[in-house]
Each structure stands twice: as structure tokens, then as C-alpha cells.
Amino acid sequence: MSAIAKRNAADSPHPGRGSARIHFDRGRHPATRLPLLEPGAQGEPPVCGGCAFLYERAGSHGARLKCRVRASKRRPGPNLQPGFPACQRFQPANDQA
Numbered sequence: 136m137s138a139i140a141k142r143n144a145a146d147s148p149h150p151g152r153g154s155a156r157i158h159f160d161r162g163r164h165p166a167t168r169l170p171l172l173e174p175g176a177q178g179e180p181p182v183c184g185g186c187a188f189l190y191e192r193a194g195s196h197g198a199r200l201k202c203r204v205r206a207s208k209r210r211p212g213p214n215l216q217p218g219f220p221a222c223q224r225f226q227p228a229n230d231q232a
Contacts, residue, residue, distance in 0.1 A: 155213055155219070159171070159219075159220065164202075164219075164220070164221070164222035165212075165213045165215075165219075166201070166202040166204070166205050166206065166212040166213055166215060166222075167202060167204045167205060167206055167222045167224060168206040169204075169222040169223050169224055170222065170223050171220045171221070171222060171223070172220070172221045172222060172223050172225050180220055180221065181220075181221040181225045181227075182217060182218050182219060182220060182221055183200070183202070183215050183216070183217055183218070183219040183220075183221055184216075184217025184218060184219075185217075185221070185225075185227060185228055186202075186221055186225050186226060186227070186228060187226040187227065187228045187229065188202050188203040188204050188224065188225075188226060189201070189202060189203075189215065189217075189228070190202075190203060192211055199214045200214060200215040200216065200217065201215060202215060204222070204224045
């Protein structure tokens with residue numbers, strides 16, 4: 136990693152790496168390309184881990200988290216992490232089990 140890339144990674148307040156961080160720094164979600172959701176009344180911004188659109192997709196190296204709302208209809212989208220900031224299409228997951 137170049138010195139500039141290391142500095143930019145350290146300066147970013149957002150999680151993820153590479154293209155995911157670039158999208159977050161631009162205020163967009165990497166999977167949906169929609170604007171990020173602003174913090175609610177509680178002050179804590181919603182995260183992908185609490186969204187109804189998040190699902191696990193099997194892969195050759197284990198399960199990956201993906202979003203059903205994605206920018207590309209041909210590809211499954213980037214791998215997500217539960218702590219990623221949510222986009223404006225965020226829907227709270229129904230925790231009934």
C-alpha cells in the first residue's frame with residue numbers, strides 16, 4: 136500500500152476498504168449506491184446488520200453478507216459487514232424467530 140493510500144485510509148471515518156470506503160467517503164452506500172441514512176432521533180445511525188435486506192450468500196470461502204437492494208442487477212454486489220452504515224432504503228429487520 137502506498138504512503139498516500141495509508142494516509143487516506145487513516146483519515147477516513149468509515150469502515151471497509153478500497154472501493155467500499157470510497158463510496159462511504161462520498162456519502163453513498165457501496166451496494167446500493169444510494170445516499171447514507173442520517174442518524175435517527177436516538178443519535179445512532181442505523182447499520183446494515185439491522186436491515187431486513189441483508190442476507191447471507193454462500194461462497195467458496197464461506198458465507199458472505201449481501202444486500203437485496205443493489206445497484207447492479209447482474210452481480211450480487213460487494214461483500215458487506217454488519218457495522219457498515221445503512222442507506223436510505225434501510226428497513227428494520229423483523230427479529231421474530
